[in-house]
Amino acid sequence: MSIFERTKEIAKSKGLNLRQLEDKAGLGTNSLYRWKTYNPRMESLNAVADVLGVSTDYLLGNTDNIVPIQEKSINEPMDLYEVDDSERDEMVSAGGRPISDEDWAIIKAVLAKYPKRED
Known part of the structure; x- marks a missing residue:
């Protein structure tokens, strides 16, 4: 599965269309569609992963496990x-x-x- 397909699939499961995802991630219009033929910049990939609450490794296809991003900030104390x-x-x-x-x-x-x- 391509980066674009994974992104589209997880966005749909979270109730987002690609335009909404682009807006939330601060990307330009149709940026995600370009992922069909070009690899995304790391900044864009990180922004999309943050919005979707998944790891960049999942979006890249390095793992099939959707790993949620930690909710707490690094600066918050851990119990x-x-x-x-x-x-x-x-x-x-x-x-x-x-x-x-x-x-x-x-x-x-x-x-x-x-x-x-x-x-």
Whole structure:
């Protein structure tokens, strides 16, 4: 499936036509139709992926898994109590590297000692 076809399919599933998607992504008229024959610029691809809530890898066909973009801003604090073990690699890192299984076990043990407060 091409970048254009994937984009059109996910837009439709979200109730958007291509013109609406172009508007929301800040693209010019008929920009998406050009994706049938030309690869998009990275800025355009990122803008469309952001609007659709998918990864650029999905739009490029590098994966068939639609991975939603994190809702939280990078600047917002992350609540480690809410990070599931299966989400760890996508949500938590230290120094730009993934948290090892051993370190994650230590973090979970520390969190267990300090139960989450219900404010």
